[in-house]
Amino acid sequence: MNNFWQELKKSKKNEPILALAPLAGYTDSAFRFICKEFGADVVYSEMASVSALSYKSDKTLKLLKFNKKERPYVVQLFGSDKNQFIKAVKILEKKIKPDGFDINFGCPVRKVLKQGAGSKLMGDLSASREIIEAVLNNTKLSLSIKVRTSAFSVDLIDFLKNISDLPVSALMIHGRSLKQLFSGPIDLELIKESRNYFSGVILANGGIDSLDQARDVYRNTGVDGVAFARGVLGQPWIFSEKFQNVSGDDRKKLAIETALKHLKLVRKNRGEISYNEFKGHLAWYLKDFSGASSLRLKIMLSKSYQEMQEFLSTIEV
Numbered sequence: 001m002n003n004f005w006q007e008l009k010k011s012k013k014n015e016p017i018l019a020l021a022p023l024a025g026y027t028d029s030a031f032r033f034i035c036k037e038f039g040a041d042v043v044y045s046e047m048a049s050v051s052a053l054s055y056k057s058d059k060t061l062k063l064l065k066f067n068k069k070e071r072p073y074v075v076q077l078f079g080s081d082k083n084q085f086i087k088a089v090k091i092l093e094k095k096i097k098p099d100g101f102d103i104n105f106g107c108p109v110r111k112v113l114k115q116g117a118g119s120k121l122m123g124d125l126s127a128s129r130e131i132i133e134a135v136l137n138n139t140k141l142s143l144s145i146k147v148r149t150s151a152f153s154v155d156l157i158d159f160l161k162n163i164s165d166l167p168v169s170a171l172m173i174h175g176r177s178l179k180q181l182f183s184g185p186i187d188l189e190l191i192k193e194s195r196n197y198f199s200g201v202i203l204a205n206g207g208i209d210s211l212d213q214a215r216d217v218y219r220n221t222g223v224d225g226v227a228f229a230r231g232v233l234g235q236p237w238i239f240s241e242k243f244q245n246v247s248g249d250d251r252k253k254l255a256i257e258t259a260l261k262h263l264k265l266v267r268k269n270r271g272e273i274s275y276n277e278f279k280g281h282l283a284w285y286l287k288d289f290s291g292a293s294s295l296r297l298k299i300m301l302s303k304s305y306q307e308m309q310e311f312l313s314t315i316e317v
């Protein structure tokens, strides 16, 4: 098996591995590329449906394409049908060639739960084990999993005990329960304890918004790294030591410069008609600017990349 995770761990010595967590609607190729340039060690795709992939959905396959500079690149999958997972990894290995696969056991969205996927799958020990085994038996690439601290009646330690004999390479723990959804404290004690039940690479996730905080979590829990999620939106330089303390006008200049670069890349990758999808990112980049609400309105009213680009170029810092 090709296990890039161990190589990554070795290369980092006494520093945390820094991952870009999967974020549906945000972590497309352009954003992953930008994060990689700022120093992300490993990047995840947005979650992709194994059901769509097993029908060779061109749209889904297109969304999973990547630039070689994004490597190591992990494709995250969600679903609940073992055979669809098998089909999906076979298709992706041939057509996309990522470095690893990840299975989503944490998504709390109703539409996903209804399919028996995401957190619902974490709550079913036998189904989750079966799917992990099926993927492991049908790919040469390394497999990681992304979980919560608990889902339904299953907690993280039960979950890890149930798969302790399987060669899963990495584990990303969103340190909140399904009940907490996306807010509230992170259970650092449980993350620390997970080390006793999982021998691969462990990444802590949840509410980590700076490199300093990432290092604190790394030192205090014994994990191998952290994954930034919402903390990276509007500030992908979070991965870079150089920009840790950037503030005031310098920060604004960096935001505009990065937004312009990002915009050009999305436009090139996805074509003119995708401009609406960039509005979310743009609002994050301009979040701390004065008059943010009128800027947001301008973003919402933009009707093309050209308009967004012109508007960004006229913002004075």
Ligand SMILES: Cc1cc2nc3c(=O)[nH]c(=O)nc-3n(C[C@H](O)[C@H](O)[C@H](O)COP(=O)(O)O)c2cc1C
Residues within 6 Å of the ligand: 021, 022, 023, 024, 025, 045, 046, 047, 076, 104, 106, 107, 146, 174, 182, 205, 206, 207, 208, 227, 228, 229, 230, 231
């Ligand atoms: C808009 C949005 C989209 C997300 N999409 C995914 C996804 O596709 N797959 C996944 O495993 N988690 C997804 N997550 C969860 C994040 O990866 C992360 O676990 C969560 O936001 C907690 O980290 P944070 O507090 O640093 O944001 C998403 C979260 C948000 C807010």
